[in-house]
Amino acid sequence: QPARDVGIEKTQVPPILVAxxxxxxxxxxxxxxxxxxGDMAALNKVLGPDFTIGREANEDRTSKIAEGVGKSLVNSLIPFRGVVREISGAAPAERRLRAAIAAGxxxxxxxxxxASAKGxxxxx
Structure with a gap:
């Protein structure tokens, strides 16, 4: 986490998400x-599986969301973390990645x- 906070560890946006x-x-x-x-499978490689009818896959996704919330809580306890992330460029890079994921x-x-409309x- 500290390497990402100061911008040492760079997060690259996959080309498919840029597109x-x-x-x-x-x-x-x-x-x-x-x-x-094929196009959906390519997106699944970078985004992970889509929601499915199967309950088990959706429960796994829910546990990952809960894990993310826990990390956010812990990270909020670190003093001046947000300032360091903004100055280092880590926060803007993370916002770009999140926007690309949303677009994906x-x-x-x-x-x-x-695909559904085509049957x-x-x-x-």
Missing amino acids: AEEKPYAAPSGKTCKALN LARRGYLRGM CKITG
């Missing part, structure tokens, strides 16, 4: 079910909707 951030609702690479599933999630939802069996 999603630029044009989240651009036409997919292809209009076939195979192409749509929107892109995946868009592709899932297109595709969603595999990705």
Whole structure:
């Protein structure tokens, strides 16, 4: 954590998320079910699995969210952490990454909707 706070450890935004951030609702690479599933699978590689009907996968996601909340609480106890992160550039980098992730999630939802509308069996 300290290496990220002072900007020593850089977080790179994956190219697929940069593309999603630029044009989240651009036409997919292809209009076939195979192409749509391929595009969703590529996003899944960087975002992790999407919500599923299966309860177990969603529970795992919930536990990760709870873990993140716990880390946030602990990090809020470190004095001047926010100031150090802003000065070092770590906070703006994290905001850029979070924006790219949000765009990737929107892109995946868009592709899932297109696949569902076509009647595709969603595999990705």
